[in-house]
Amino acid sequence: MSQTTTEDTATGTGASPAPVAARKKVALSEGKKAERRLGWLLCAPAALTMIAVTGWPILYSLLLSMQRFDLKFPDRTEWIWFDNYVTVLSSPYWWNAVWVTVVLTVVTVAIELVLGMSLALIMHRALVGRGIVRTTTLIPYGIVTVVAAFSWRFAWTPGTGYLAEALGGDPVLTEKVPALIVVSIAEIWKTTPFMALLLMAGLALVPDDLLKAAAMDGASGWQRFIKITVPIMKPAILVALLFRTLDAFRIFDNLFVLTAGSQGTSSVSMLTYNNLIKGLNLGIGSTMSVLIFIMVAIIAFVFIKLFGTAAPGSDDGGKR
Amino acid sequence: MAGIGGAETTGKKVGWGVLNAVVVIYALFPVLWIVSLSFKSSATLADGNFIPREWSLENYQNIFSTSEFTRALINSIGIALIATAIAVVFGTMAAYAIARLDFPGKSLLVGVSLLIAMFPQVSLVSPLFEIERSLGLFDTWPGLILPYITFALPLAIYTLSAFFREIPWELEKAAKMDGATPGQAFRRVIAPLAAPGVFTTAILVFIFCWNDFLFAISLTSTEQSRTVPVALSFFTGSSQFEDPAGSIAAAAVVITIPIILFVLFFQRRIVAGLTSGAVKG
Structure with missing residues (x-):
């Protein structure tokens, strides 16, 4: 969960000062931009895999943890908020x-x-x-x-x-x-x-x-x-x-x-x-x-x- | 342990010899025991002797005569190799960017991979179980390869970026001066220099995938994708009355051999890789 949210906010804040920096160093901007693009490109596969395999499942496990969800009784699945936590923590x-x-x-x-x-x-x-x-x-x-x-x-x-x-x-x-x-x-x-x-x-x-x-x-x-x-x-x-x-x-x-x-x-x-x-x-x-x-x-x-x-x-x- | 900078007297050498022997015995004892067990015949299997009274290859013949083990061996090798290849390629790209390039979001990526390295894997098992079931990935090779890549990536990124920082910068600059693009500098100049680091990382990642038990037992259900560690825990004797210990021991030895060979041949590199990734960062 935390990974995906921090990712969003950080790229959000990271993007805004970028054009300013680029404008300051006009001469460097082309090379800098290329470097930045290459950096993102090279990191993308690793970052996307790690976030896809951990980010969504963590959110999903939060959702699952608030449901009565027993695969032996799939009909009785319902939203029960924190009852599972009460059950586990009192066990x-x-x-x-x-x-x-x-x-x-x-x-x-x-x-x-x-x-x-x-x-x-x-x-x-x-x-x-x-x-x-x-x-x-x-x-x-x-x-x-x-x-x-x-x-x-x-x-x-x-x-x-x-x-x-x-x-x-x-x-x-x-x-x-x-x-x-x-x-x-x-x-x-x-x-x-x-x-x-x-x-x-x-x-x-x-x-x-x-x-x-x-x-x-x-x-x-x-x-x-x-x-x-x-x-x-x-x-x-x-x-x-x-x-x-x-x-x-x-x-x-x-x-x-x-x-x-x-x-x-x-x-x-x-x-x-x-x-x-x-x-x-x-x-x-x-x-x-x-x-x-x-x-x-x-x-x-x-x-x-x-x-x-x-x-x-x-x-x-x-x-x- | 004491004796800093003292003269190398015979007494000290003997002392070190004894200490070394203790360490070697410590490290090898459980391994020798399982090897010994694997060579015991079924009659002497339960005699509790450390060294077999009767040597036999019976256990090895047993495990290779059923598909239960051979299939698991193929799964283990295939899954670990594919996951290692992908993780090392992705990791190399990311580590190069981290070590060499300046771009926003870099420290975030390092932070995220650190988080994943520390992540309790069991927390992923419940949601992945359900997600993979609905996507049809449950009990398939990709179903295991994906989590393996994910958890191998932090290891790969740390180890590789540590190696990459040791590579002389100037060569890349020289290549760029000669008109190479950053991409070309990466492929032509840095990649060959980085090969030893990449190789070391591949060994560490392979050991990690080869070793995994939690994902393998939770996300598989049949021979189709079960890996050897899981198959081992499901071994039963050929009849209800036969002790599976012999078969388990033989299978255990078979999957331990490649690791021991890696360790013997690449000892120096493995030590360098493990420590550079974790300490120097």
Whole structure:
């Protein structure tokens, strides 16, 4: 929704000063105009696709969320304003899913930050075998999430799996808390390398001279890390955290394969999927979609406004 | 982790060796386990041993003998390749404009693609499900290709515009001095220089499309357009009493091989692409 409206207003305001600028620089105007036209032309396919596939569907999901719309009972479709929101927001399943999602997000991102930082330091400073480490850490990033999830599921299946056997053969995936721990492990394994790569790019910005000087002055390794490395890479850390938090918040693949949302382990995405595809309830599914969109917007807002996370690309926009 | 600028003593090297080994084991353990599972015979499948007691190719023969898997493999390859090609072409055009040209609405485009990169994909699933059903796109290749292009575009635009900024400006100016139009400068001068960046982006976008599960499971319903990750989750044994774990493991290995090959061959480029797109912006 927001994309289409901002697009309209911005092109509206952007168009009016343009002729003024063109008149000022008469000599440049032909080349400038051509450049501008080419810019729009080159961006059009990308912009139109992104807006067509997200803009209208978002508006449409707002409309759907205000209707009773169950594909099992298409005759009973009617406009009910905010009743779906009341239904969802008063449902214990929804709040359980919100909690599960929030806890999974906070726990996994926190552990990923610590592990990712260690991994980044290893990759950055390794004296031997740096290439091997960098290559192998990319494997969890590249592997299909569903494949990794199946690997974890079979590992924890009593009888089949080595981990289940090692821990005495308890079916861990059939209880809420142990299942969520397994889901967290799977999620952390898969996404820590990505975090580490982003952090490693930040580490490269820390000048070696500064660290050496601090070492000369007697700062310990830990002091150097906290007082020099972390402050300098703060922007990189915040960007990595923002990306991973938003990504973790939409957790779906791992949960689908590992628990399918049973025993109260549904995330908000899982619950939406179940209502929509299994329950064929478009009204409720869309309501949940809108609520998730709002929650993600709040998270992004908090990161960008409160923590001052520099949104990538927002600073320069390519000016040189 | 400590030891900044210290001498490369043997002790340190051993320490690094151990750390490296820990990292490598961490990264490979789940992968080796699924490979091992895929080579177990049906008799030893459920023995819980990390290394197969009996090696067999039975699982691979099983998955390639049914259309369920082969069809899904064709769908996965076709959909991911088409989506990658379109996303990279659109992304290259837009990223060139963003990196090189001055035009109103540029920062807006960057903002919109950032929004989409952060977008909760599940929010699109409900409306797209209904829209694609009414347009007849549900359970077709284009029905998946469209959302893939959309979500790959921000990735492509960021990565590519970061690469494009590294390209020497002067060459384009020189081409223009020699009488080339901006369009010609783009095709003749910049495009060949940008090829490595474009290639890297293509790999990242392909991995993204190859990986997707949410759209694939929500917007397909039959073998006609189901991709491998979805087909995997629907695998059942050839009889009700057979454990599908072996088939799932074999299929999982088959779709993991191309990714691991990409990663091994293009490690440096993938790292550069991922970090340039996200950090330097």
